[in-house]
Amino acid sequence: MTTSAAARLSSPLVPQALNQCCRRAVERANAQSRPVLAAWSVEMGAGAGDPLGVGARLAQPGAFRFFWEHPRSRFALSAGGVSWQARGGGAGRFRQVAEGLQALLAGAVTGAPPGQTALEAHAVGGFSFFPELSAQEWPGFHPAQIVLPAWLVLRDGERQWLLVQRVAAPGDDPLRLTGAMAQQVAEVQAAGADAPPIGTEGAQLGFRWVSDDRHVRWLEVVRAARDAVRAGALRKVVLALSRELEASRAPSPDAMLGRLRHAYPNCFSFLVDPGQGQVYLGATPERFLKTQNGTFHLDALAGTMPRGSGAAADQAMGQRLLRSPKERLEHAIVVDDIVEVLSPYGAVTLPEGPELKPLANVWHLFTPIALKPSRPVSLLTLVERLHPTPAVGGLPREAAFALIHRMEEFDRGWYGSPVGWLNGRGQGEFAVGLRSGTLCGNRVRLFAGGGIMADSDPEREYEETQIKFQPLLSALGQE
Numbered sequence: 001m002t003t004s005a006a007a008r009l010s011s012p013l014v015p016q017a018l019n020q021c022c023r024r025a026v027e028r029a030n031a032q033s034r035p036v037l038a039a040w041s042v043e044m045g046a047g048a049g050d051p052l053g054v055g056a057r058l059a060q061p062g063a064f065r066f067f068w069e070h071p072r073s074r075f076a077l078s079a080g081g082v083s084w085q086a087r088g089g090g091a092g093r094f095r096q097v098a099e100g101l102q103a104l105l106a107g108a109v110t111g112a113p114p115g116q117t118a119l120e121a122h123a124v125g126g127f128s129f130f131p132e133l134s135a136q137e138w139p140g141f142h143p144a145q146i147v148l149p150a151w152l153v154l155r156d157g158e159r160q161w162l163l164v165q166r167v168a169a170p171g172d173d174p175l176r177l178t179g180a181m182a183q184q185v186a187e188v189q190a191a192g193a194d195a196p197p198i199g200t201e202g203a204q205l206g207f208r209w210v211s212d213d214r215h216v217r218w219l220e221v222v223r224a225a226r227d228a229v230r231a232g233a234l235r236k237v238v239l240a241l242s243r244e245l246e247a248s249r250a251p252s253p254d255a256m257l258g259r260l261r262h263a264y265p266n267c268f269s270f271l272v273d274p275g276q277g278q279v280y281l282g283a284t285p286e287r288f289l290k291t292q293n294g295t296f297h298l299d300a301l302a303g304t305m306p307r308g309s310g311a312a313a314d315q316a317m318g319q320r321l322l323r324s325p326k327e328r329l330e331h332a333i334v335v336d337d338i339v340e341v342l343s344p345y346g347a348v349t350l351p352e353g354p355e356l357k358p359l360a361n362v363w364h365l366f367t368p369i370a371l372k373p374s375r376p377v378s379l380l381t382l383v384e385r386l387h388p389t390p391a392v393g394g395l396p397r398e399a400a401f402a403l404i405h406r407m408e409e410f411d412r413g414w415y416g417s418p419v420g421w422l423n424g425r426g427q428g429e430f431a432v433g434l435r436s437g438t439l440c441g442n443r444v445r446l447f448a449g450g451g452i453m454a455d456s457d458p459e460r461e462y463e464e465t466q467i468k469f470q471p472l473l474s475a476l477g478q479e
Contacts, residue, residue, distance in 0.1 A: 018178055018182060019174065019175070019178045021038055021109055021111030022166075022178045022181065025174075025177070026170075028109060029170045029171075030170050035170075036104075036109060036167070037108040037165060037168070038108070038109050038165065038168050038177065038181070039108050039109070039118070039119065039163060039164075040118075040164050040181055041112050041161050042113055043116055043160070044153075044160045044162050047192070047193060049191065049192035049194075050195055050198060051155050052067060052198045052261075053198050053254075054191050056195070057195050057196060058151075058188065059254075059273075060080075063275045064080060064147055064273065064274055064275050065271070066078070066124040066125075066147070066271065067079075067269070067271040068271075070267075071269065074156070074158070077153070078152070079149035080149060081150025082149065083148045083165045084100075084104060084167045085145065086101055086144070087144060087145050088142070088144035089131065089132055093127065093143045094380055097125075101380075104167070105120075105123065105422075106424065108121040108424050109168075110424070119163050119423075120425045120427075121163075122148075122152050122422070123147060123148050124152075125144075125146035125147050125272075125421075126414055126433070127143065127145075127418050128414055129393075129412040129413065129417045131143055133413045134413070137411045137413060138411065138413040138438075139276045140275060140276030141413060141414055148165050151164050151187075152165070166180060166181055205247045205477055207248070208245065209244070210246050211242070211243050211244040213243075218461075218462050219458040219462060221239060221407045222462070225237050225456075226452055228403060234400055235394070236395055237394035237400040237452050238400070238404075238416075238450065239404065239407055239450065240404075240412060240416065241465045242410040244443060244446075245443075245446075247444060248442070250441050251444065253439055256439075256472070257271060260281075260282070260283040261283065263283075264360055264471060266285070266359065267283040267285045267359070267435070268287070270283075270284070272414070278438050278440040281437070281438075282434065282436025283435050283436075284432055285364060285434065286301040286391070286432040287299040288430040288431050289383055290429040291427055291429075296342075297369070297370050297371075298338060298342075298370075298371075298386075300331065300338055300367040300369055300389075301365070302327075302334040302365060303354070304362050304363065304464055304467075305317045305324075305362065306464075307358070307361055321364075326453050329453065334391045335350065335367050337395060338386065345371060345373050345374065347371070348369065348370070349369070349372075350369045351367060351368070353367075354367045355367065355368075361467055362467055362468075379427075379430075380422070383418050389432075391432070392416035413438075415447040416447075417433050419433050434468075435472065436472070444472075444476065446469050446472050446473070448468035448469050
């Protein structure tokens with residue numbers, strides 16, 4: 001153990017307690033002849049640092065990094081490094097990552113300084129839209145990718161914790177494990193004390209569009225999809241558009257997130273960086289699935305109108321959305337499918353009709369849905385059963401997927417897919433990766449889409465994609 005690490009193991013962190021946690025983990029690994037996770041947490045006091053700033057300070061080329069925040073609820077999670085990870089592909093990718101993960105979470109040895117309650121072990125990650133993805137378009141990303149990070153800073157309201165995690169193998173030296181975890185604690189604490197402020201100022205970057213504006217092509221795609229719906233081949237399909245631009249220098253993902261969380265406090269700001277040169281980030285309005293106190297919560301979000309200019313016009317646009325037969329039907333398709341998937345697992349509750357959800361630049365139709373399970377079911381099991389909902393795919397699924405493959409000219413990768421976190425108590429939350437894009441050096445790729453119905457207007461659908469590009473364009477300093 002280094003001198004600096006040992007010094008950091010003074011109050012409130014007690015070396016004996018950390019060593020005891022590591023020793024118990026190694027003893028359990030030896031007894032069970034399998035790896036065991038050691039998870040050590042300490043509550044951070046005043047001056048702990050903004051979790052986004054901590055992650056920015058600790059970011060290293062080639063290292064995994066993850067960030068997640070819901071600014072309005074004062075919940076944030078910043079993580080980095082890999083103590084263990086699971087990857088999967090194909091139709092069984094959810095189960096592939098869940099099996100090893102659940103064993104490590106369930107058998108984890110947790111610890112904290114005397115007088116503090118130990119945090120549960122935490123995992124982060126996400127999934128692709130389709131069972132496979134293009135490694136060329138999504139370097140470092142996998143169809144299923146769940147990571148037990150080496151360190152994690154968690155803020156919940158006014159309190160903040162640091163969690164460090166390591167996998168103890170049979171035969172490991174407990175003192176060596178203690179030293180590694182102590183050093184990690186010291187590094188994160190130092191980063192928290194010295195974390196840079198993440199402001200909201202605009203980026204002073206020049207940009208040029210690399211890909212052409214696909215306006216004419218998009219109108220043709222929407223007409224073809226609309227005709228397929230009218231012919232009865234499918235009820236709804238969600239098609240997406242991608243555009244690419246080049247900056248005069250590499251944009252800062254942290255600066256972008258700083259602006260996104262300020263402009264969209266009711267959205268989930270997220271960042272996933274597998275460490276191979278490409279970052280995926282965004283500010284999505286749609287919760288995919290959350291479990292808390294034995295109940296699962298979902299957001300059905302489908303149906304969109306732009307915000308109006310001025311209070312009266314803005315309210316008129318909201319009411320227009322509520323009264324629109326096309327938008328109401330699109331929303332009802334999503335709600336009905338979610339309820340059908342969840343009903344076998346227990347009691348499903350939801351309001352009689354949709355509500356309006358205002359964002360900075362659009363109105364959405366929104367229905368909160370809750371499931372009280374009648375039998376044990378895991379978060380990842382429901383993620384697998386629900387993904388992708390008709391809000392991002394379509395119905396019937398196979399017909400919608402075939403049309404998406406035929407019409408879209410890019411690999412969705414993690415766009416429109418669950419990204420989030422879970423812990424050893426079975427709690428967690430995933431959001432749908434929307435209003436998002438990728439950064440790779442000075443190249444930026446933006447994604448946006450919309451639901452196509454029998455009475456969709458191609459020009460309006462195109463305008464909707466341009467509105468959905470706006471959050472990331474604004475985060476880049478482009479208006």
